[in-house]
Amino acid sequence: xxxxxxxxxxxxxxxxxxxxxxxxxxxxxxxxxxxxxxxxxxxxxxxxxxxxxxxxxxxxxxxxxxxxxxxxxxxxxxxxxxxxxxxxxxxxxxxxxxxxxxxxxxxxxxxxxxxxxxxxxxxxxxxxxxxxxxxxxxxxxxxxxxxxxxxxxxxxxxxxxxxxxxxxxxxxxxxxxxxxxxxxxxxxxxxxxxxxxxxxxxxxxxxxxxxxxxxxxxxxxxxxxxxxxxxxxxxxxxxxxxxxxxxxxxxxxxxxxxxxxxxxxxxxxxxxxxxxxxxxxxxxxxxxxxxxxxxxxxxxxxxxx
Amino acid sequence: xxxxxxxxxxxxxxxxxxxxxxxxxxxxxxxxxxxxxxxxxxxxxxxxxxxxxxxxxxxxxxxxxxxxxxxxxxxxxxxxxxxxxxxxxxxxxxxxxxxxxxxxxxxxxxxxxxxxxxxxxxxxxxxxxxxxxxxxxxxxxxxxxxxxxxxxxxxxxxxxxxxxxxxxxxxxxxxxxxxxxxxxxxxxxxxxxxxxxxxxxxxxxxxxxxxxxxxxxxxxxxxxxxxxxxxxxxxxxxxxxxxxxxxxxxxxxxxxxxxxxxxxxxxxxxxxxxxxxxx
Numbered sequence: 001x002x003x004x005x006x007x008x009x010x011x012x013x014x015x016x017x018x019x020x021x022x023x024x025x026x027x028x029x030x031x032x033x034x035x036x037x038x039x040x041x042x043x044x045x046x047x048x049x050x051x052x053x054x055x056x057x058x059x060x061x062x063x064x065x066x067x068x069x070x071x072x073x074x075x076x077x078x079x080x081x082x083x084x085x086x087x088x089x090x091x092x093x094x095x096x097x098x099x100x101x102x103x104x105x106x107x108x109x110x111x112x113x114x115x116x117x118x119x120x121x122x123x124x125x126x127x128x129x130x131x132x133x134x135x136x137x138x139x140x141x142x143x144x145x146x147x148x149x150x151x152x153x154x155x156x157x158x159x160x161x162x163x164x165x166x167x168x169x170x171x172x173x174x175x176x177x178x179x180x181x182x183x184x185x186x187x188x189x190x191x192x193x194x195x196x197x198x199x200x201x202x203x204x205x206x207x208x209x210x211x212x213x214x215x216x217x218x219x220x221x222x223x224x225x226x227x228x229x230x231x232x233x234x235x236x237x238x239x240x241x242x243x244x245x246x247x248x249x250x251x252x253x254x255x256x257x258x259x260x261x262x263x264x265x266x267x268x269x270x271x272x273x274x275x276x277x278x279x280x281x282x283x284x285x286x287x288x289x290x291x292x293x294x295x296x297x298x299x300x301x302x303x304x305x
Numbered sequence: 306x307x308x309x310x311x312x313x314x315x316x317x318x319x320x321x322x323x324x325x326x327x328x329x330x331x332x333x334x335x336x337x338x339x340x341x342x343x344x345x346x347x348x349x350x351x352x353x354x355x356x357x358x359x360x361x362x363x364x365x366x367x368x369x370x371x372x373x374x375x376x377x378x379x380x381x382x383x384x385x386x387x388x389x390x391x392x393x394x395x396x397x398x399x400x401x402x403x404x405x406x407x408x409x410x411x412x413x414x415x416x417x418x419x420x421x422x423x424x425x426x427x428x429x430x431x432x433x434x435x436x437x438x439x440x441x442x443x444x445x446x447x448x449x450x451x452x453x454x455x456x457x458x459x460x461x462x463x464x465x466x467x468x469x470x471x472x473x474x475x476x477x478x479x480x481x482x483x484x485x486x487x488x489x490x491x492x493x494x495x496x497x498x499x500x501x502x503x504x505x506x507x508x509x510x511x512x513x514x515x516x517x518x519x520x521x522x523x524x525x526x527x528x529x530x531x532x533x534x535x536x537x538x539x540x541x542x543x544x545x546x547x548x549x550x551x552x553x554x555x556x557x558x559x560x561x562x563x564x565x566x567x568x569x570x571x572x573x574x575x576x577x578x579x580x581x582x583x584x
Binding site for chain 1: 406408414415416418419422425426427428429430431432433434436437455459460462463466
């Protein structure tokens with residue numbers, strides 16, 4: 001997804017000289033190339049995320065559109081008060097781009113994991129939260145973020161995510177989209193773990209269990225109607241590379257309670273724990289019960305109850 | 306009215322406004338009166354009362370947001386806000402809180418309150434001005450205790466690296482923070498050497514001498530470095546029992562102390578009664 005981000009941002013920067021790429025020693029050779037071409041539109045703040053976020057608020061105050069890009073965990077946690085006070089409270093047109101959502105930084109441990117960001121950021125007023133699941137959807141999300149006149153946060157993976165959309169991406173701000181139809185239940189999922197969910201569903205389908213898969217690419221504003229509409233199905237699951245505390249499962253639970261709906265909801269994610277182990281992204285997902293096999297087993301177990 | 310009388314009246318109004326709601330960071334407001342006077346009343350900063358968002362205006366950010374009463378009182382003096390608005394300070398329905406907040410106060414450029422944010426915001430504004438080849442200046446007023454915040458030093462490095470010579474940081478060096486003297490809490494011998502070491506141009510002034518402040522604000526910064534003005538001030542300046550006493554960071558006078566305030570700020574019994582009645 002990193003490549004998609006750079007390409008999409010490059011296009012925006014070419015089209016609008018007010019689009020500024022803000023790095024904190026977090027770029028790649030591509031960023032260096034872009035800086036050579038558009039030196040006035042790339043700023044490396046050095047390793048200082050907090051100053052970068054607050055300064056981005058100052059840039060936005062003057063009509064710039066800063067895209068603040070860094071390791072997801074450092075952005076969401078270290079800079080939280082700066083996101084809250086300088087971006088959201090002042091409703092500045094700053095785009096916060098977290099690179100390495102969930103367990104993407106699989107070998108570096110929990111300091112680099114971003115598994116509580118949805119919980120802490122979705123409570124901030126004025127902030128739009130986007131969680132694209134594939135390279136193409138990221139491009140759409142980035143364009144959408146540019147068009148919004150206000151704070152936007154995008155969490156994105158960085159593990160060579162698979163493309164799940166064949167052609168056009170049905171990305172609409174604030175609307176979930178159905179990736180797979182089914183009648184035996186529904187799985188709500190956010191982010192690149194959707195690929196694992198679809199693999200689990202393939203296996204379930206071979207056993208004649210057909211689950212609908214709904215991609216939540218806008219976490220806030222949350223598509224409450226999508227939850228209400230799908231509550232006619234026998235069971236709901238949520239799958240996220242995030243703590244089940246405060247994640248999309250919690251947002252679904254809120255929607256069910258607020259609408260007085262009594263439907264079974266099973267939340268799959270990190271169960272109020274930091275992720276364990278080191279390895280490739282696939283390996284750490286497996287160690288923490290979030291690979292396709294584990295997801296399949298958890299769903300099957302619930303369906304057999 | 307001579308300048309001393311004007312400054313006295315500003316401190317008097319700061320006190321009465323805070324006293325009316327029994328809420329105020331009086332000492333922190335008192336130490337920055339002359340700095341704001343020089344910038345706003347003596348017009349060393351460009352602003353437009355008729356259009357607070359005039360694109361040609363200089364930008365001022367009060368990073369030590371708890372000095373808000375001084376800023377609000379000065380904004381009233383120059384006409385950004387009216388007396389009624391100032392009198393509403395911290396009362397239900399008011400736009401004026403204990404810390405400045407955008408977008409509802411004419412003349413306030415940034416929401417501050419949590420320390421260590423304002424300088425970073427100011428560097429962003431300064432950089433944007435540079436990118437657009439604009440000539441406006443960016444002023445940011447910090448507390449010396451605030452300099453203990455780590456983000457301040459991220460911003461200091463960033464401003465020097467980017468040669469933001471349109472940025473003027475003013476440090477209210479009143480040498481006192483909430484629990485004691487800055488030196489006792491964080492033994493810094495010299496802000497000057499620190500700022501210089503970080504690549505800034507440093508000027509030291511008496512922060513209560515308006516003429517001296519005027520002179521330094523008028524002087525063009527010809528270096529390709531950001532400028533910091535270390536303004537030596539007295540926390541609580543203007544009321545003897547408040548001056549240099551950390552206990553006054555967040556409190557108002559009792560009955561006995563009130564007599565000293567009234568005497569030294571030339572406040573009548575009637576004005577005390579009246580300020581409590583204003584809605």
